[in-house]
Amino acid sequence: MLFTTKDTGPVADAVKRHWVDTRLPAWARPYARLARWERPIGWWLLLWPCLWSAALAAIASGAPWPNPWHLLLFFIGAVAMRGAGCTYNDIVDEDIDGKVERTRSRPIPAGQVTRSQAKIFLILQALVGLVVLLQFNMFTIGLGVLSLLPVAIYPFMKRVTNWPQLFLGLAFSWGALMGWAAVFGSLSWAPVLLYIGGICWTIGYDTIYAHQDKEDDALVGVKSTALLFGGHTKIALVLLYLAATLLFGLAAVLADAGPFAFAGIALGAAHLYWQIAVLDIDQPDECLKLFRSNGKYGWILFIGFVLDAFVQGL
Template sequence: MTTPIPTGTVADAVRGHWADRFIPAGFRPYARLARLERPIGWWLLLWPCWWSAALAAVAAHQPYPNPWHLLLFLIGAVVMRGAGCTYNDIVDRDIDEKVARTRSRPIPSGQVSVARARLFMVGLALVGFLVLIQFNGFAILLGIASLGVVAVYPFMKRVTHWPQFTLGLAFSWGALMGWAGAFGRLDPPALLLYAGAILWTIGYDTIYAHQDKEDDAVVGVRSTALLFGPRTRPMLALFYGAAVAALAAAVLSAGGGVLSMAGLGLMAAHLAWQVRRIDVDDPDVCLMLFRSNRDAGWLFFLGLCADAALHHL
């Protein structure tokens, strides 16, 4: 039996975060389940949504992305990331007990029971559903369809070295949603954006996975970090390069112009910096580079927004 540890002492949690300072002690384990102290997760889930909404504005010659949709996507990204993390922790609780970085998480440490974690997950999912039904019927059905990919993701690392691909399918779904929310259908720009976001996800999650590669090898968990090993830098360049190419094709097929491409160019430069800076044997560098993808997302998004404004003039 796992020995409970004091609330708030989770090995891989961010220290001194507002979740520690302001959330009552009894609720902190649930904040940990939702990873509230690590916003990078919902940022990475949000970016394909916001990119898609901005790309739709470019295509429709609107001056900016639909603000209501941007807000809905923000709320949805936060709550559904929390629900997804809770689901992963429920499924992975036996593995988490064997990994130093994760054995102090709320479920394996005994801070939250599996039954309570399930209730918490359902509550977050209900909030996400309330967000989803604010969109048109096509987007609602499309959002529901994403649950199939989300459901199988935690099991992929047990059967393939490519769980990062499945994560990409799930985390990039918003690239379809923003376009569907604007037009009530899917068109080539959205599909190309989705492909680019998947490739980007494989890249950044490979960086993240290098933090756990020794423990993963011991417990039998697979990842692209273990698959690529010392070839990570050229493989990262390959996936990031392909991501930029697919995103460029999405912009051009939507009628985007120089400002969209400039934003993408800045994002490409940022990704190239990650490739040069990567040290697969330094977990701190890997975590820093992984988190920096929030900034990469901003560069592309702001370029799309500037292009939409220019198109409207």
């Protein structure tokens, strides 16, 4: 049965005393944990490229603000598809998660849900994402369908390459194409550069995140850029975040953005520099905090783009 679950307590690295554990009925908690509802940073990181792209498209089209309907759709879609992606990842990684201290208490390896129940929950979340996608124009729908390719292959990449974070970036930054396509029904160099910049940003923040698990990953044979970069992580982050900043700036230039957009990019660059400056790769709790701080970075860029669209649209 779909709703027959066993709640054995929260996941080790989940937010403690979250509404998932205090307000949801016991049968629903394992599903909420599968979808990571208690950790909204995941869907924020998936959502930000969508919102940046929508705001950049508003600037390029002369609109005073991004389309509110599109923003709502992207929000719902990000929550649903991030949950579906996490569920899919947990199904694929059951054997690995059971061997890693931080992840062995996740619902599938902990026996809170069966693989069949998880697959049904995955389909339900994907259907929500499909309903959202069908609200857009045909070009955007086709683009959204293509996004399933990097999503599908990402969980397997940690087994075969030192760059699984690259494949996460391909999936998580896809919204940089979607927001623009939803407005224009086509793509141009501005969203493409935004997408590539988003990939660099994603590799950076997920490298910080991956440093939490580097010892366990090395033991079980999982690859990551955290292990690849090792003691050179800060140098790698400088290059990745610098590339992201330059690419975001070029995207803004091609969208005919004004000073507020570039001010947001500059303030965002300062935030990224702060991450690198305070990072201690041997402190897992600090790595997690810095990873989560990328939600603030998303706000900085988005506010800059929105203010620019508003001023230019006056």
